[in-house]
Amino acid sequence: xxxxxxxxxxxxxxxxxxxxxxxxxxxxxxxxxxxxxxxxxxxxxxxxxxxxxxxxxxxxxxxxxxxxxxxxxxxxxxxxxxxxxxxxxxxxxxxxxxxxxxxxxxxxxxxxx
Amino acid sequence: xxxxxxxxxxxxxxxxxxxxxxxxxxxxxxxxxxxxxxxxxxxxxxxxxxxxxxxxxxxxxxxxxxxxxxxxxxxxxxxxxxxxxxxxxxxxxxxxxxxxxxxxxxxxxxxxxxxxxxxxxxxxxx
Numbered sequence: 265x266x267x268x269x270x271x272x273x274x275x276x277x278x279x280x281x282x283x284x285x286x287x288x289x290x291x292x293x294x295x296x297x298x299x300x301x302x303x304x305x306x307x308x309x310x311x312x313x314x315x316x317x318x319x320x321x322x323x324x325x326x327x328x329x330x331x332x333x334x335x336x337x338x339x340x341x342x343x344x345x346x347x348x349x350x351x352x353x354x355x356x357x358x359x360x361x362x363x364x365x366x367x368x369x370x371x372x373x374x375x376x377x
Numbered sequence: 378x379x380x381x382x383x384x385x386x387x388x389x390x391x392x393x394x395x396x397x398x399x400x401x402x403x404x405x406x407x408x409x410x411x412x413x414x415x416x417x418x419x420x421x422x423x424x425x426x427x428x429x430x431x432x433x434x435x436x437x438x439x440x441x442x443x444x445x446x447x448x449x450x451x452x453x454x455x456x457x458x459x460x461x462x463x464x465x466x467x468x469x470x471x472x473x474x475x476x477x478x479x480x481x482x483x484x485x486x487x488x489x490x491x492x493x494x495x496x497x498x499x500x501x502x503x
Contacts, residue, residue: 265439304489306422313472313493314414314422320488325477357422361488364427364436366412371421 266290266360270369276377283345285372287358292338295362302362305334305343308371309354317356318343350376379403379492381473386497393463397497399456399473404492407431407451410476412490413458415469415499425471426458430480440466463501470496 267290277283293302301321306314316325318334321341331346345352353376358369385397399411413425426437426447435447446459456473474490 298485302488306489308422313474313495314490315493316477316489316491318489319477323487325489325491355421359422359424359489365438366424366427366436368422368424 265365266293266363266367268358268360268367268369270356270358270372272372273370274373274375276375277345277348278377279350280347283348283352283374285343285356285358285374287336287341287343287369289339289341289360289362293360293362294338301337301341302360303334303336303341304359304361305332306357306359307352307354308357314357345374348374348376379475381475381492381494383471383473383494383497386471386499388500388502389463390503391463391465391501393501395460395463395499397458397460397471397473397499399458399494401454401456401473401475404475405479406449406454408479408481410480411449411456412474412476413447413456414472414474414490414493415467416472416496417466417469420469423469427476428456460499463499465501467499468501470498472496 269288271286303321305318308314322334355371382400412427428447444462448457473494475492477491478486
C-alpha cells in the first residue's frame with residue numbers, strides 16, 4: 265500500500281505571506297501512460313466536508329483561487345498558498361489515487377500567525 | 378444542484394451491523410465512480426471503499442476488507458455501504474464522495490473527489 269506523509273503537521277503563517285505544505289508518497293505515483301501524477305489536494309474547514317483544490321498534482325479545480333498552486337512529481341509534492349487570506353485557515357490533505365487502496369496524508373493544519 | 382446526502386448512521390454495538398445510504402442528485406450518477414471516506418473524531422481522512430460506474434469493480438481499505446460491502450443502485454441514484462462485524466475503531470463520520478472524472482472520459486479528465494456529502498455519524502460502542 266502507498267503511504268502518504270505530509271510535513272509539517274501544523275503551520276502558522278502571517279496574512280499576505282506564503283504557505284507551503286509538503287507531501288511525500290512511499291512510491292512513485294506518476295502514471296507514464298497518462299504522463300500525469302495521480303495526486304490531489306483538499307482543504308477542510310471545521311465542520312465542513314473536504315473540498316477538492318487540485319488534481320493531477322498541479323491542475324486547479326474549477327473555482328479555486330489562483331493563489332493555490334501544486335507542484336512536484338514522482339514521490340515529492342507541494343501545495344503553495346500565496347498571499348495567505350484569513351479564509352485559508354483549514355486542514356489540508358494530499359491524496360493519491362494512483363492505486364487502491366487510495367490513501368490520504370495525515371493532514372496539515374494551517375493557522376494565521 | 379449537485380448533491381450527495383448520506384443517511385443511516387447510528388449507534389451500534391461491537392459486532393453489530395449498519396447500512397449507510399447516499400442519495401445522489403444533480404448529475405448523471407451512473408457515469409461516475411463513487412467512494413466512501415471516513416473521519417474519526419478529531420482525526421484525518423481515511424478512504425474506505427470505491428465502486429465503479431456499473432458496480433463490477435470494487436476496492437476496499439485493508440481495515441474494512443471482508444467486513445464492509447459497497448454497492449449501488451443506479452436506478453435509484455443511490456450508493457450504499459453495508460457494515461458488518463463493527464469495531465470501536467469504525468467510529469467515524471462517513472462521507473459519500475463522487476469522483477471528478479466520469480467513466481466516459483476514460484480516466485483522463487481529472488482525479489480526486491469533487492463532490493462530498495455532509496456525512497453521517499457512526500458510533501460503535503457497548
